[in-house]
Amino acid sequence: MKELIEYRIKMIARLREAAQEFRSACEALQDPYEIAEGKWTFHQIASHTRDVQSNIYGVRIFRTLNEDNPEFKNFDADNWMKTKYNKEESLSKILDEFSTSAEELCKTLSSLPREAWSRESRHETMGNELPLQLWVERSLAHIEEHLLALKSSKIQ
Numbered sequence: 066m067k068e069l070i071e072y073r074i075k076m077i078a079r080l081r082e083a084a085q086e087f088r089s090a091c092e093a094l095q096d097p098y099e100i101a102e103g104k105w106t107f108h109q110i111a112s113h114t115r116d117v118q119s120n121i122y123g124v125r126i127f128r129t130l131n132e133d134n135p136e137f138k139n140f141d142a143d144n145w146m147k148t149k150y151n152k153e154e155s156l157s158k159i160l161d162e163f164s165t166s167a168e169e170l171c172k173t174l175s176s177l178p179r180e181a182w183s184r185e186s187r188h189e190t191m192g193n194e195l196p197l198q199l200w201v202e203r204s205l206a207h208i209e210e211h212l213l214a215l216k217s218s219k220i221q
Contacts, residue, residue, distance in 0.1 A: 066179075073182060073198070076205060077174045083208045084167035087114065088160045090215040097156050101214055105146065108159075112150055113142060114211045115163035122204035123170055129186040129197045130177075136187040167208075174201060 091097070097108040105113070121140050128135040186200070187193045 076201060077171050080205045081171045083205060083212055084164060087208055087212045088164055090212060091156060091160055101218055108156060109146060109150055110211050110214065111156060111159045114208060115159050117207055118163060118204060119166040122200055123166055125186065125200040126197060129184050129200060130181060134185055134187060139190050
């Protein structure tokens with residue numbers, strides 16, 4: 066049990082750190098509208114990362130904490146980009162909202178009792194009995210995935 070508690074403490078710390086690194090990497094961009102790896106611009110990646118952090122994984126985490134076995138729909142990132150992305154939104158606003166969301170999540174996670182990490186949810190394609198910890202791990206992995214894309218870009 067001690068190892069699991071230590072793992073969770075380190076995961077929260079890494080989530081906070083990855084969010085700060087992501088913000089710094091975005092702020093260092095020379096041209097946020099340059100195409101990154103794939104088909105999205107860096108600005109789109111920042112917007113997507115912010116929205117997934119707050120509206121997908123954040124919602125899944127908070128609903129799992131506050132509801133009995135909630136069910137979540139699958140998320141289509143390409144459809145989100147077509148319908149929700151706002152090219153005119155300032156990068157600083159995106160990063161402020163992303164940082165605030167990540168910090169609020171870390172504060173919440175830091176104060177959770179041990180048993181809360183095992184609260185379960187369901188997902189339409191991933192199945193049942195999905196613990197809160199899974200959504201936290203996926204949230205961190207998502208930030209790190211896009212942080213790596215920023216760090217490996219030719220303009221960093």
